[in-house]
Every structure is written in structure tokens, then in C-alpha cells.
Amino acid sequence: MYNTLLLAILVISVLLIIVITMQPTKTNSASSALTGGAEQLFGKQKARGFEAVLQRVTVVLGIGFFVLALALAYLTANGMK
Template sequence: MYNLLLTLLLIDCVLIIIAVLMQPSKTNDAMSALTGGADDLFAKQKPRGFEAFMQKVTLVLGILFFALALGLAWLSSH
């Protein structure tokens, strides 16, 4: 059981890395990186399409990572 959870955790780690790298960039130019994006403070829009999907995938993978890590910690202590 421990080996199964560890394998699932490693697969989840790789999938989280891929999901984060596939998310579209939010900075448009170097100036917005220097100012911290203060000009976009009031221009927030809900993500649509691929960006919204990738945010949901990342959230689900993060929750799965947390659950698997807790399961592994509990299993190793018993």
C-alpha cells in the first residue's frame, strides 16, 4: 500500500509541474513585471477557456497531492 501511494504521489508531482508550466503567462511586458502589475489591479477578468480549465486541474492535483502526502504520513506512522 505504501509503494502504491508513493507511486501515485510521484505521478501527481509530475502532473502538477506539467499543469503549472502549461498555464498561460499573465505578464504582458517587462514593465508590468517591474511595477508588480499595479496597472492591472482593476482590470481583473474571470479566466475563460483553457486558462480556467488549467486552474481547475492545478487545484484538483494540489488537493490530491495533499491527500496523498497525508495518507503516506499516516501509513508510515502505523
């Protein structure tokens, strides 16, 4: 069980790296780097198409990574390798 979860967390982490690097950058100018991109945070820009799919996949993989990390920590703490 431990080895299966460890393999799953490794696969999810590699997929998460790939999905994050595929996402387009949001910065358009040097001013957005200085202000922290606040104009995009409060703007009404919704992701569409491929960008929206990448954002959803990133969230799902992130949640999966977190859950598997907690499960591995629980198994390790209880000595159930």
C-alpha cells in the same frame, strides 16, 4: 498500500509540473514585475476556455497532492508500510 500511494503521488506530481508549465504567463510588462501584478489581482479578468480548465486541473491536482502527502506521512509515522 504505501507503495500505491507513493506511485500515485509521483504521477500527480509529474502531471502537476506539466499542467503548470502549460499555463500562459500573466506578465505583460516590466512594471507588472515590479508591482507584483497587483493590477491583475484586483482586475476583473476571468480565465476563459483552455486557461480556465488548466486552472481547475491545477487546483484539483494540488489538493490531491496535499491529501496524498498527508496520507503518506500518516502511514510512515504509524509504521504501516
